[in-house]
Amino acid sequence: MFQNLSIGVFDSGVGGTTILKEILLLLPQENIIYYGDSGNAPYGEKSIEEIQNLCSKILDFFVKNRCKAVVIACNTATAAALDKLTEEYSIPIIGVITPGAKGAVKVTKNKKINVLATPFTVSSHCYIKELDKFSSSLSIFQEGCPELCPMIENGWELYPNREEVLKKHLSKLSKSADTLILGCTHYPIIENDIRKFFSGTIIDPAKETAMDLKELLKKKELLNSSRKKGSLDFFISGNIDSFRSIAEKFLGFSIKNIYSVEK
Structure with missing residues (x-):
């Protein structure tokens, strides 16, 4: 049952699609929720407390949407919040x-x-x-x-x-x-x-992160064994059109399921 749940992937914007691309190649059967917090970008100039609060809000979103694991697809967020998030949430989390x-x-x-x-x-x-x-x-x-x-x-x-x-x-x-x-x-x-x-x-x-994610899922017995291609949903806190045009160009395919969330 848990194997069919989604993986949450988040970044301060479109950058995390570089990680997403490798995850899709390595684990095509997994269901993924991508959260692009472009409405609060850039993270790199914020305080550690601000970044941690933004990350906690995103983790709450993933928990609410019953994700089985989370990838912090952002170096700044990994540096600022990975340790705190792993202490506060029981869901497996990896950084980059x-x-x-x-x-x-x-x-x-x-x-x-x-x-x-x-x-x-x-x-x-x-x-x-x-x-x-x-x-x-x-x-x-x-x-x-x-x-x-x-x-x-x-x-x-x-x-x-x-x-x-x-x-x-x-x-x-x-x-x-x-x-x-x-x-x-x-x-x-x-x-x-x-x-x-x-x-x-x-x-x-990106490649190393995708491989680490696969190892983590394997270890936790959370790998999705389905032969079908997984679902992919995007939730964006900033401008959807701007995100879509850059992400589609990089990913090489059209984004269908994209939704707006409050920043």
Whole structure:
């Protein structure tokens, strides 16, 4: 019975669709509820208390809708609220920081890793703490970008100065690092532009997160054994049309079940 319940996936907006895309590929039979809190974006410039309160509200929504597990498809929310949410809710919850760190440690050759993220994620040092758990001999360089999330949410192509903004931030990171963690789930949407300014290996935590989710469901005996394709519903606290146009372009299919929720 519990196997047929939904998985809740949430982000401060459209960025979490990068995680959603990988979950749909790996677990096509699962029913999913995606919550895009674009009405309260960006999270990266809010206080820890504000982020935690927003996340608790979303968890309440998932519990009300009888979700069997939750993926925090947002680095900032993972850094600010994962520990608190796992203490307060009995539902299994995973974030994206551990998978991202794990992926970077696997591929780096020279043990020098760059992290591009929101100002909150950078100031929390969550990637430094997580990477240190895997190896104490890493050199880690971080850069916080306040502009990128809002620009991606509003439509990246609409900004003529977008490459200039990217170049400015990436130039502040280590030139010798061979690995770059995209420490915000919005950033894989603009990965092609990021590649113009970084030639090493780029880590998108999405694949690792989807695999961690599968392992969690397996361990908890919550994997959906149905052979049918699962349902997918979107709940958005901001502008639905804006979310739909960016999400459809990235996901590669039309979004049918999309609903508005209060921010």
